[in-house]
Amino acid sequence: MPDFKSRKIALxxxxxxxxxxxxxxxxGDKLFEIERDFEIKNKIFCGFLAFFYLALLGDTYFTKRRMEAKEKIKVPNEFKVFAFKQNLxxxxxxxxxxxxxxxxxxxxARSSGIVGIIFSVALLIFLPYFIYNMIKRRYYSLEVKSKNIKIFFKNEEIGSFEIxxxxxxxFFGIGVFFKKRGFLRKRNGGYPIMKIYAYGIDAIEIPLTLRDYWLLKNYFKRYRVNLDDTYVE
Structure with a gap:
């Protein structure tokens, strides 16, 4: 839960x-004498402070909007969830x-020495793997009807199971991770991913929008499914 009181004081x-x-x-130059060096530093400081003020103000506004949207989430008996496309x-x-x-x-890469070569080769191996997985996961979708869940890939059913x-x-995050302390929160820099382990099927990973993350989390909580949620909004 964000500390909006501390944020307000900071703002x-x-x-x-x-x-x-x-x-x-x-x-300043009309009221008292100001050295040129101080004037330049003050302008730079003013610019940085304005940027951080607007960033914190915007983050606070959108955080409140997210919390309001989260509170309005209701879990219907039947709904569909489509994978987050991950285009960016x-x-x-x-x-x-x-x-x-x-x-x-x-x-x-060769001119950077052995470290540069190894790093470039590693990227050449792993980046296509990550890209392939992201492209593949975008075709998954779920159809939920009460306690029954169907899994679709490219709109074709590939499996189903009971809750x-x-x-x-x-639930976990992917992307750039960073920590904010004090009046700012620890946050994932990416989007939520859900991985389902069910008897009789292979584990399924599906990237989610924030709204679908809230929806599915509440759905699984309703039926007391064992959750491991490390995603931080």
């Missing part, structure tokens, strides 16, 4: 300091792969 302090800094930028991630990984191929072909046959459901 007020930042706004107060920002206003003082802006006053110095706009009227596929594009970024593809760009990284093409850039790596360029470095290898141009010989720039009682699920041994474990994992």
């Amino acid at each position: 007020n302090i930042m706004l107060f300091v920002l206003l003082i800094s802006l006053m110095i930028v706009l009227f 991630h596929i594009l970024l990984y593809t760009f990284a792969l093409l850039f790596d191929i360029f470095l290898i072909i141009s010989g720039k 009682k046959n699920i041994s474990l459901v994992k």
Whole structure:
């Protein structure tokens, strides 16, 4: 649960300091003598502070919106969930792969020494694997009817199971991870992925939108399914 009280205090302090800094930028030279070096540093400080203030303000606003949307989530008896398409991630990984191929072909990887060669070869091996998995997972979907779950791949049913046959459901994040302390939260930099372990079928990994993550998590909680949730919103 985000500490909105601490955020509000931080925003007020930042706004107060920002206003003082802006006053110095706009009227400082008219009120008292200011050294050129101090004026430049103050403008830079003002710009950075404005950026962080707007970033925190925007993050607070969207966090509240997410929480409001989360509270409105209701689990129907029947619903469908389609895999998150991951278009941006596929594009970024593809760009990284093409850039790596360029470095290898141009010989720039060799000029970086043995470490550069090993790193480039490792990327050449693993990036196609990640891209393939992301492309494959985008075709999965689930159809939920009460306690029965059907799995589809490219709109063709490939398996089904009852809720009682699920041994474990994992939710985890993928992407860039970072920590924020104090009035900011620890957060995953990516999207949630669900992995279902059920008797009689292979484990299924499906990338989810945030809304579908909330929906499925509440659904599995309703039937007291064993959950392992390491995803942090």
